[in-house]
Every structure is written in C-alpha cells, then in structure tokens.
Amino acid sequence: MKLRIAPSPTGNLHIGNARTALFNWLYARSNDGQFLVRIDDTDTERSLPEYEENIINNLKWLGIDWDEGIEVGGKEGTYRQSDRFERYTQVAEELLEKGLAYEEDGAVRFKVEDKGEIKFHDKVRGSMKFDLSDIEDFVLLRSDKSPTYHLASTVDDIDYGITLIARGEDILSSTPKHILLMNSLDAPLPEFCHLSLLFGPDGKKLSKRHGDTSVSSYKDKGILASALFNYMCLLGWSPGNDLEIFERDLAIEKFDLNDVLPNPAIFDTKKLLWMNGQYIREIVKDDFETLFVESIENSISRELFEDELDRLKKIVQPVQERIETLNDINEQIKFLLDEPFEIDQNDWKNVNSLEGQKYMKKIRERFISTESFELKNIEEIMRFELEELSIKPKIGFQITRVAVTGTKISPPLFESIFALGKETTIARLAESIEDL
C-alpha cells in the first residue's frame, strides 16, 4: 500500500491540506504502508521555494514523516514536478501518436468520448458514476508546452506506484479525467478516496478570506503540534468510545479511512484552543520551562537577563496552569521583566480604597522587617494582617495585586510576590501607597 500527498507550493501549508496529509499518513502508518510526499509545482507562475519550505517544515512540525519523496529522496529523482516536464511531454506525445489526444491552438487536449460512463468506488463515498458527455476534452499540455495538473499528477501517481489516492473532495469531479488518462496509459487503477473539505465558520471552503489558515500561523499563535494533530484527527473521524484526547499511537492503531465521515467539517478554533490548554497542562515541568522561556524571548525579541530568569522560574508552574496558548504567557509575566512598570489606571481606580491602603502599608512594613522572603512567609504575613485589620481578602489582595503586578488579572498573588522578590515588591507597594 502506498499513499501520497502532493501539495502545490503556491502558499503556506494550509490546514485543509495538513488534514489530508494527516489522514493519508495515519492510514499508511496503520497499515504498514508507504507514505510519499511530492511537490506539485506545475503552476510555475505561483509556485515559490519559500512555500515549499514552509510545507515541508510544518508537515515535520506536526510529526508527519514520509518514506519517500521530497527531501528524503527515493528512486524517482527530486519528487518535484518541475523537474519532470520532459517525462510529461513524452507521455503527451505518446497520447498524441495513439490518437487519444489532439493539438488545438498549440495546446494538447485529451479526447474524451461522447458516450459512456466512468464508474469507480470511493472509499468514503461509495460508488461514483460520471457521464462522459459531461466531461470536456481537457488540456494536457498548455500552449507553452508546460504540463497541467491533470497530466503531471496522474503520470506521477502511475510512475510512483501509488495504490490509494486520498485527496480533497474538490478534486472529485476531476477524478474521471484521471481514470481516463490512466486507462489510456494502460496503468492499473489505484483506489480513490475523497475527503470532505474543511469549512470556515461561514460554511464555505476554508481559504485565505477566513484569515490565517496556515499551519504556521497556528504555530505562531502558540498552538502545540500535539494539540493541532489531535484536533485535526477529530475533523471527520473519531477513535470511538467518545474519546477525544489521545496520543498519536492510538490514532494510528484505530484509524481507518473507511470510517471517515463524508460530510464537511467546520474548523472551529474554540475547541482547538481548549484542547491546546489541556495539552499544555500535560507537559512535564522541565519541557514546559523550556517552552516558557522560548516563548517569552520570542515575544520580547531579546534574550532574558539572568535576574529575569531567576524571577520567572519561580512562576512557571502557576502560569502553566492558566494559559490556553504559549502566547498567553507574556501577558501573565510582564510584571516580572526588566521593563518599565505601569499600573492599569482603570484597574487601580477599581480596587483602591482606604482599607486597602492601610493593608498595603502594614504588609509593606512586615515585608521590610521579615528575614526570609519565602512563599510561606509571604502568605503568612498577608493572611495575618488581613485578620488584624479585619479586612476581606478581596479588598486587601486585589489592591495589592494591582500595585504589584499592574493589573487585576495575574498569576496567584503570593506566588507573584515571591517571584518579584522582596526589594521590588516593597518598592512597588511604596509607589502605590498614597500616604507613605
């Protein structure tokens, strides 16, 4: 069994193509089959090397690997169609000689009979039937002698020995053309499978007008490969038993193209986000710390200083508990960086009070005189003074939170103060105490 995916490098790896790749890959892996990746760049106008690179890198990022094809090689050359124009031209000439194609205005068209029909079995849709009278004579070679997708793709599928073609439903109506071509070249027919399309929230084919639909854009948004992989599995398929979060090995074990739904699915970011949060929480401590630092450095476009790292490491765990994407980290830890500290004035107005002021004054004094500024002591002092002044937690803690972190929303207060350290905490409290 040999499957393939043949992306066109006319854009970054699209979510829809990634899902098609994923299903092909899952099926190949679950059946001990081969998986091939080739580059269908017959559209020389729009194909760009940077897109090819983006496609390859993001496939790899998702954990989709291949046994033959672009980059990994194989016995068929570069696996880039632009390097095989001679081969396609040769096939077109062969068809011309056999009288199965003809020239028109310099282009070569495949002659489709007026009568008859093409039948085939689609793995997810069942039996398909197309009337030849509905199929136009289609172009094989353009006037400039470059091959079209129909020709190149079909020849490659034959030459590379593809036994199962699973692609998007948008190509379903082109399949009879490909079958006609294969028949006229005396090639054995592969199995066909047309996966439903992914839709945007408006119910239309997912495309650029739905915003960023590239895999890399989700990576840039702080989505984990494991979460995106898992989420995409669920678009048109499920492993059964209402199982939704699972590892790739289980997906490989359970996956079957025959179980894939024929109806389109809407790509719903909300569930992806939720799932990403679930995955983030599962990351082991050390690995998360690495991602944590990477993500912060990325968003501030510089390396972290030693003192910043010291502070940040104290707050890794609480942050891991409360983010949905890696990009949410920065918002949570901003107050710990060596950057100008600012207090959200709206939040401040909201929490400032006489009682709160008294409370801050008190804990500041205690902080100054305390020997050890550990998490335990901080909590002890803050709770004790709350009782001393008979102040509700909300009144005392929220004003302190804004004074120390700048906003009403932050990681847990004691941890935040502990991470900030004694000196800075005392200084920030002083700045917010009106009658020092």
Place this chain on the structure above:
RNA sequence: GGCCCCGUCGUCCAGAGGCCUAGGACGCUGGGUUUUCAACCCAGAAACGCCGGUUCGAAUCCGGUCGGGGCUGCCA
C-alpha cells in the same frame, strides 16, 4: 445553469432498524470552590431539515424535496 458531493445540539464527534424520552466534547447559561484569572466539580438549555415510502418498529433503509457546498480554467 449543468454535473457531483453532503445534511444528528451553534460547532466537532457517537449512533450502522428496536438498547434513543438520541450519548460525549467545545462553546454557552446557572451554581460550587476561590485572593484575580484560570483549572476543577455540579447542574442546565441545545439537534435527528422537511415530506412520503418500506417495516410491527427508522436518526438509522428507499424516493422526493428543501438547504448547504464543490467543480464547471491552458489553477491545483
């Protein structure tokens, strides 16, 4: 317009004639926990597009209809 595909909660998925007064998840609403935000727990609202047929019995099979989508390029 023509050809083709599709049709279960807002969304994703379960359901392959009786187990369905339709199940799970996201989201949403309410509540609990709580120093904020999350996380977590509990509860709730929410769907078989419609009409016929087959059958003792249909979300499940068939037909029609309506609705959505794709293709209709010398793009892929």
